[in-house]
Amino acid sequence: MKVFNIASIPGDGIGKEVVPAAKHVLEVLAEIHGGLRFEFTDFPWDCHYYLENGSMMPEDGLETLKPYDAIFLGAVGNKKLVPDHISLWGLLIKIRREFEQVINLRPAKMFHGVKSPLANPKDFDLIVVRENSEGEYSSIGGRIYQGEDEIAIQNGVFSRKGTERAIRFAFELAKKRNRHVTSATKSNGIYHSMPFWDEVFEDVAKDYPNVKTESQHIDALAAFFVTRPEQFDVIVGSNLFGDILTDIGAAIMGSVGIAPAANINVNGKYPSMFEPVHGSAPDIVGQGIANPIGQIWTAKMMLDHFGEEELGEVLLDVVESVLKDGFLTPDVGGQSTTKEVTDEVIARLQAKQ
Amino acid sequence: MKVFNIASIPGDGIGKEVVPAAKHVLEVLAEIHGGLRFEFTDFPWDCHYYLENGSMMPEDGLETLKPYDAIFLGAVGNKKLVPDHISLWGLLIKIRREFEQVINLRPAKMFHGVKSPLANPKDFDLIVVRENSEGEYSSIGGRIYQGEDEIAIQNGVFSRKGTERAIRFAFELAKKRNRHVTSATKSNGIYHSMPFWDEVFEDVAKDYPNVKTESQHIDALAAFFVTRPEQFDVIVGSNLFGDILTDIGAAIMGSVGIAPAANINVNGKYPSMFEPVHGSAPDIVGQGIANPIGQIWTAKMMLDHFGEEELGEVLLDVVESVLKDGFLTPDVGGQSTTKEVTDEVIARLQAKQ
Ligand SMILES: CC(C)[C@H](C(=O)O)[C@@H](O)C(=O)O
Ligand SMILES: CC(C)[C@H](C(=O)O)[C@@H](O)C(=O)O
Numbered sequence: 058m059k060v061f062n063i064a065s066i067p068g069d070g071i072g073k074e075v076v077p078a079a080k081h082v083l084e085v086l087a088e089i090h091g092g093l094r095f096e097f098t099d100f101p102w103d104c105h106y107y108l109e110n111g112s113m114m115p116e117d118g119l120e121t122l123k124p125y126d127a128i129f130l131g132a133v134g135n136k137k138l139v140p141d142h143i144s145l146w147g148l149l150i151k152i153r154r155e156f157e158q159v160i161n162l163r164p165a166k167m168f169h170g171v172k173s174p175l176a177n178p179k180d181f182d183l184i185v186v187r188e189n190s191e192g193e194y195s196s197i198g199g200r201i202y203q204g205e206d207e208i209a210i211q212n213g214v215f216s217r218k219g220t221e222r223a224i225r226f227a228f229e230l231a232k233k234r235n236r237h238v239t240s241a242t243k244s245n246g247i248y249h250s251m252p253f254w255d256e257v258f259e260d261v262a263k264d265y266p267n268v269k270t271e272s273q274h275i276d277a278l279a280a281f282f283v284t285r286p287e288q289f290d291v292i293v294g295s296n297l298f299g300d301i302l303t304d305i306g307a308a309i310m311g312s313v314g315i316a317p318a319a320n321i322n323v324n325g326k327y328p329s330m331f332e333p334v335h336g337s338a339p340d341i342v343g344q345g346i347a348n349p350i351g352q353i354w355t356a357k358m359m360l361d362h363f364g365e366e367e368l369g370e371v372l373l374d375v376v377e378s379v380l381k382d383g384f385l386t387p388d389v390g391g392q393s394t395t396k397e398v399t400d401e402v403i404a405r406l407q408a409k410q
Numbered sequence: 411m412k413v414f415n416i417a418s419i420p421g422d423g424i425g426k427e428v429v430p431a432a433k434h435v436l437e438v439l440a441e442i443h444g445g446l447r448f449e450f451t452d453f454p455w456d457c458h459y460y461l462e463n464g465s466m467m468p469e470d471g472l473e474t475l476k477p478y479d480a481i482f483l484g485a486v487g488n489k490k491l492v493p494d495h496i497s498l499w500g501l502l503i504k505i506r507r508e509f510e511q512v513i514n515l516r517p518a519k520m521f522h523g524v525k526s527p528l529a530n531p532k533d534f535d536l537i538v539v540r541e542n543s544e545g546e547y548s549s550i551g552g553r554i555y556q557g558e559d560e561i562a563i564q565n566g567v568f569s570r571k572g573t574e575r576a577i578r579f580a581f582e583l584a585k586k587r588n589r590h591v592t593s594a595t596k597s598n599g600i601y602h603s604m605p606f607w608d609e610v611f612e613d614v615a616k617d618y619p620n621v622k623t624e625s626q627h628i629d630a631l632a633a634f635f636v637t638r639p640e641q642f643d644v645i646v647g648s649n650l651f652g653d654i655l656t657d658i659g660a661a662i663m664g665s666v667g668i669a670p671a672a673n674i675n676v677n678g679k680y681p682s683m684f685e686p687v688h689g690s691a692p693d694i695v696g697q698g699i700a701n702p703i704g705q706i707w708t709a710k711m712m713l714d715h716f717g718e719e720e721l722g723e724v725l726l727d728v729v730e731s732v733l734k735d736g737f738l739t740p741d742v743g744g745q746s747t748t749k750e751v752t753d754e755v756i757a758r759l760q761a762k763q
Binding site for chain 2: 193207211212213221300
């Protein structure tokens, strides 16, 4: 019996609604499989925790998480309670950084049955490899002067190591997919970091002569995600560019509520973290209508990471069929509840047994 | 007779095709008006100029441009000839900076007759106010080490003055429109500059109690441009965020070939510059099929700047009718040439006389 120990952090808002749903699905999958088990331990770290304790997690929080095989996270942040940059940097970004989850992976694909905002979406199936540890998201910088002379400086930090690692990851992934990597750049406007990014991209590309490459400025690329997403396979971008592209990717799928993500630790020293793209959505909390699909698809990415790709494939197939048959929460134009969609996924999984 | 002296820089690629078209339109408008005249002086500054002279413009280029009432620019850049960051920083960005064109204005609206990539576009009509002088586009930064230890640092510089100026411009504009300003931020991820941006936004907002405000993270906002553009009026963003949003704005209109822009000098010390959003499009150069509408709508923004709003309105109405009646270049799904679309605009203007 393989046992996977998973630290579960539902976090804020609808995180608390969709994480239990996806855990339930995982438990059913384990039963179906027969040879594996998931052991979940819940951690109540969220903005309320911050208000009580003055930090988003205990001082030894990272030590506590370290032995787990993976972290399964819902959503973090509730700016009515805690400023976002405090809640996020104190939990989500902190874990990404300290656990060297240097790659953020986010697929986007067209699901039949889900209304896309696009007029004639062709069957797109892309994945964004986002550099997840440095770049524009840096805590280096600060301010000088007060009042009308005030200046804020923000440093973006791009290391050869970090940049190359993300780009190489993208090429390796492309070899298993359609052998096409697009680099998100902005070397026509951003003077130092982006020409550097381009150089590294060109260097790495030389090692993959059988992979087609393309380089696009982020402004144009963001537009292409709207006008021709089907022409992309793997896209690699900096922390910020990857962030922006993946929200557009989620939008063209029909809802940010569907989109999954994985934060991958590549050196095996720390657990990886799996969290959907959506936020905590305080506006719909408590109504039971949060879309569980983002968190469930995220569970599939965790299965892939555990080497259980076959089980992951079973789950994704069921998700596709459930959506196609109209089990849809309001964000994707339906009237089903979180529970109804989850129950249907579970029922169809059980039917496969 | 009012005379406007205009420095015309067609630049690279299709810039050379659409600038003459729009100049022609302006000349016809002057005739119709009767009381004004445009005097154009052409400057051949482009990537070829760079290859011959080692710089994108002569050393006294800025001095030469300074006395003009406006600069009318096509497109700059051809990365097959000159790396983008050299051509752009040597001409386009140089003029924006040195002439203190601190605001970049870019409208996006739905045109009937032009196929949008969106499924059910509602009548959107928004304008992005982009900070145009600082932020992420800074030449401060550099590199250390070589090879695998190499690190590139990119500084983003946000001054209270620059940030406040852009935000205030947005609020003033909103007063003349639908009294709604959306701020593009990323204070949940970008630690120093974006919380600063938010503070300035909140401060300025206090002076405009009758304007509705909203703050959205750039990733979400980029997605909202796809899912609900009709809910925005004025959006204010940093240099980079404004850049990305306006390309999405152009995409949802149906083509980047339609979208106009104005680089506004607000202190009256230097000329403003008018240039469409599209680039030099080397792939379609010489085929006579470049969309002239972006450059023509840009001419309308120049007219507004000259205080000739009425004439500008006449022009925009004609543009709308021409598009609606199907005079469309291939980028917007038609088969008309640059010349055919331009001739139709001119014919309809002349018919109004
Ligand atoms: C060419 C490039 C430097 C420029 C920019 O990013 O400012 C362009 O994308 C634009 O938006 O005018
Ligand atoms: C919440 C925020 C800091 C985060 C990010 O930008 O990384 C989110 O948008 C995401 O993409 O996971």
